[in-house]
Amino acid sequence: MKTQLNCPCGEHLTGADEDELVDNVRKHLTENHPGHDYTRDQILFMAF
Template sequence: MKTRLNCPCGEYITATNEDELVELVQAHLAAEHPGREYDRESILFMAS
C-alpha cells in the first residue's frame, strides 16, 4: 500500500491509506498548484 508522496515543491504528504493519500494530494494540488490535476492512478504511480 502506498501512503507517501513527495511533491516537487517540497511538500511531503503522508496518509494512513491510499484513499486518504489521493484525497490529500488532490487537495494539495488544488490549493498550491491550480490547474494541475492528477487521477488516482497517476498519484499512486508517483507515491511510495
Template sequence: MKTRLNCPCGEYITAPDEDELVRLVQAHLAAEHPGRSYERDEILFMAS
C-alpha cells in the same frame, strides 16, 4: 500500499491509506498548484 508522496515543491504528504493519500494530494494540488490535477492511478504511481 502506498501512503507517501513527495511533491516537487517540497511538500511531503503522508496518509494512513491510499484513499486518504489521493484525497490529500488532490487537495494540495488544488490549493498550491491550480490547474494541475492527477487521477488516482497517476498519484499512486508517483507515491511510495
C-alpha cells in the same frame, strides 16, 4: 500500500491509506498548484 508522496515543490504528503493519500494530494494540488490535476492512478504511481 502506498501512503507517502513527495511533491516537486518540496511538500511531503501522507495518508493513513491510499484513499486518504489521494485525497490529501488532490487537496494540496487544489490549494497550491491550480490547474494541475492527476488521476488516482497517476498519484499512486508517484507515491511510495
